[in-house]
Amino acid sequence: MNTTRFTPADAAELYGIPNWSSGYFRVSDKGKVEVTPAPGLSATLHDIIDELVERGESMPMILRFPQVISARVKQLNEAFRTAIREYEYEGSYQGVFPIKVNQRRMVVETIAEAGYVYAHGLEAGSKAELALCLAQNMNPEALLCCNGFKDDGFIKLALWGRSLGKNVVITLEKFSELDRVLRISRELGIKPALGARFKLHARGSGQWEESGGDQAKFGLNASELLQVVERLKQEDMLDSLVMLHTHIGSQITDIRRIKVAVREATQVYSDIVDEGVKLKYLNVGGGLGVDYDGSKTTFYASMNYTLQEYASDIVYTVQEVCKSNQVASPVIVSESGRALTAHHAVLIMPVIDVTGPTRGSQIVPEPSEDQHQIVKDLEEILAGINARNYREMYNDAVGDKETLHNLFDLGYLTLRDRARGEALFNAILKKLAKLVQDLPYVPDELEDLPKTLADKYICNFSLFQSLPDNWAIQALFPITPISRLNERPTRQATLVDITCDSDGKIEKFIDLRDVKATLPLHEVSGDTYYLGIFLMGAYQDVLGSAHNLFGKVNEAHLTVRPGGKHTIDLFVRGQKARRIIESMGYEEAMLRESIRVQAERARAVGELTDADITELEEDYDEELLGYTYLEYEE
Ligand SMILES: *Cc1c(COP(=O)(O)O)cnc(C)c1O
Numbered sequence: 001m002n003t004t005r006f007t008p009a010d011a012a013e014l015y016g017i018p019n020w021s022s023g024y025f026r027v028s029d030k031g032k033v034e035v036t037p038a039p040g041l042s043a044t045l046h047d048i049i050d051e052l053v054e055r056g057e058s059m060p061m062i063l064r065f066p067q068v069i070s071a072r073v074k075q076l077n078e079a080f081r082t083a084i085r086e087y088e089y090e091g092s093y094q095g096v097f098p099i100k101v102n103q104r105r106m107v108v109e110t111i112a113e114a115g116y117v118y119a120h121g122l123e124a125g126s127k128a129e130l131a132l133c134l135a136q137n138m139n140p141e142a143l144l145c146c147n148g149f150k151d152d153g154f155i156k157l158a159l160w161g162r163s164l165g166k167n168v169v170i171t172l173e174k175f176s177e178l179d180r181v182l183r184i185s186r187e188l189g190i191k192p193a194l195g196a197r198f199k200l201h202a203r204g205s206g207q208w209e210e211s212g213g214d215q216a217k218f219g220l221n222a223s224e225l226l227q228v229v230e231r232l233k234q235e236d237m238l239d240s241l242v243m244l245h246t247h248i249g250s251q252i253t254d255i256r257r258i259k260v261a262v263r264e265a266t267q268v269y270s271d272i273v274d275e276g277v278k279l280k281y282l283n284v285g286g287g288l289g290v291d292y293d294g295s296k297t298t299f300y301a302s303m304n305y306t307l308q309e310y311a312s313d314i315v316y317t318v319q320e321v322c323k324s325n326q327v328a329s330p331v332i333v334s335e336s337g338r339a340l341t342a343h344h345a346v347l348i349m350p351v352i353d354v355t356g357p358t359r360g361s362q363i364v365p366e367p368s369e370d371q372h373q374i375v376k377d378l379e380e381i382l383a384g385i386n387a388r389n390y391r392e393m394y395n396d397a398v399g400d401k402e403t404l405h406n407l408f409d410l411g412y413l414t415l416r417d418r419a420r421g422e423a424l425f426n427a428i429l430k431k432l433a434k435l436v437q438d439l440p441y442v443p444d445e446l447e448d449l450p451k452t453l454a455d456k457y458i459c460n461f462s463l464f465q466s467l468p469d470n471w472a473i474q475a476l477f478p479i480t481p482i483s484r485l486n487e488r489p490t491r492q493a494t495l496v497d498i499t500c501d502s503d504g505k506i507e508k509f510i511d512l513r514d515v516k517a518t519l520p521l522h523e524v525s526g527d528t529y530y531l532g533i534f535l536m537g538a539y540q541d542v543l544g545s546a547h548n549l550f551g552k553v554n555e556a557h558l559t560v561r562p563g564g565k566h567t568i569d570l571f572v573r574g575q576k577a578r579r580i581i582e583s584m585g586y587e588e589a590m591l592r593e594s595i596r597v598q599a600e601r602a603r604a605v606g607e608l609t610d611a612d613i614t615e616l617e618e619d620y621d622e623e624l625l626g627y628t629y630l631e632y633e634e
Pocket residue numbers: 098100101147247249250251285286287288335336337338339
């Protein structure tokens with residue numbers, strides 16, 4: 001047992017908080033996680049949760065901090081301004097936020113508002129997204145880029161947007177879209193502003209590498225791009241083409257890939273300008289990463305560059321290529337989504353139970369009279385295991401347990417012997433856990449041991465609703481207890497959710513080197529133990545699905561005030577069971593009617609009284625109107 005004092009600084013290091021938080025989260029002297037949206041402003045997550053629980057709100061819950069989004073918008077724009085000043089770049093920068101990353105009203109409105117002074121715009125990838133964007137109050141200079149495949153309706157909306165005074169640019173994703181745009185533009189009598197998405201041969205790095213390169217889903221190749229120019233010339237509409245657009249994928253981990261892509265994009269830009277096109281904007285797409293594990297490496301959950309390096313390298317590369325080609329410097333556009341929104345949201349979930357092979361006093365059933373040899377073998381291992389032989393003994397035990405189950409399946413072992421065998425195996429693990437606890441390292445052949453020994457902390461949430469990328473593409477997110485960070489965590493755990501799906505678990509955790517199989521956590525005692533999942537504000541709650549009919553979770557939008565205070569600006573209740581059942585094609589009235597008819601039948605045979613039926617119907621109603629997650633009295 002390590003008995004030296006465990007401080008909040010130790011906890012910050014253990015969970016890597018300063019590495020991944022970009023300064024928006026820290027551990028207080030009291031061992032609690034604080035959100036720090038700006039210098040001098042902080043609020044304690046646990047206090048916010050206590051207040052909401054006191055009000056009767058249920059877990060799990062997402063806490064959103066719009067101030068963090070505003071800070072990110074500012075930081076991105078200021079980084080480009082700094083680079084532009086430093087290199088005396090003659091163009092400017094104007095970002096757009098691709099709303100597919102998080103279309104939530106608060107998110108889009110906060111970005112539009114914080115971005116107003118920077119003429120930071122929006123990007124829509126579908127008709128519905130465009131309809132939403134058109135209704136936003138934007139700086140008239142700000143871009144509204146329309147990406148994605150388009151039909152007539154999409155193009156009409158985009159053109160109407162121009163007559164509403166918005167700087168809408170229609171990105172041509174494939175060649176045939178040009179004719180469609182030209183036709184509709186003639187019909188409506190509205191001149192389009194066009195962008196052309198170019199398929200760079202450069203590729204990204206990390207998980208979305210396939211978004212770039214010749215096989216990419218979207219974009220024109222070199223010859224198609226030249227055909228677009230020709231066609232516009234014929235139509236005498238060359239001045240409609242204002243933007244060259246590129247995108248090599250999300251979460252680019254390696255800055256070198258960005259530089260290579262921007263160089264290629266700027267070469268294409270220069271050549272198109274040489275063809276006589278008055279391009280204005282060079283759009284370098286998304287891909288600005290988020291350092292989820294804080295390792296500052298090219299690992300898929302990380303990035304080997306800072307926001308400032310990203311801006312500087314882009315500005316420098318564009319400038320260099322434009323200079324050598326003697327082409328005027330474009331307005332640089334980036335479509336950063338993940339980097340603007342990831343930090344603002346934290347999912348808070350309570351641990352509702354703990355299980356695991358080494359937990360509690362597991363009762364070993366008494367031996368039967370004619371106990372099987374395999375059970376006796378396990379008894380011997382348990383009695384004989386020590387610090388010198390534990391590797392061999394562990395391997396023997398694993399083999400014996402497998403044999404135990406085979407024998408049972410074939411009918412050679414009683415349930416009583418099986419129960420005793422399994423309990424002995426767990427007792428062996430428990431003893432082993434004590435033995436390896438103080439070892440400096442665990443031998444390679446026992447690599448799975450920490451995971452085998454780990455507790456399972458059952459958390460009141462659905463991975464499929466709240467963290468779909470962890471399930472679908474093994475994305476990593478930082479997870480920490482939100483309090484007790486002045487206390488040494490003594491357990492190693494994996495997390496499981498409350499869905500009935502065995503995939504609903506988290507068994508990979510951030511680490512500076514590769515990933516960890518377990519998360520250090522505290523022993524759960526009297527008070528509710530809350531875990532926070534951080535950096536989940538990009539893509540997660542939009543992609544989430546209602547597996548097992550666990551619906552959208554409750555969320556609180558908060559502003560942090562001076563003096564460690566905060567205000568709850570808005571509380572958005574999660575989906576009620578009724579809504580989510582209805583989304584599957586049922587009608588509420590139909591459900592109630594079915595219950596009523598069955599209750600009548602039960603009354604007819606004397607199973608229920610009138611009072612019973614009233615109570616049953618009340619309980620049924622309460623669940624229809626209730627939260628889909630587990631609700632325990634705190
Ligand atoms: C999804 C997408 C983005 C957003 O990328 P991030 O990596 O989240 O910044 C930008 N541009 C296009 C074309 C996209 O499809």
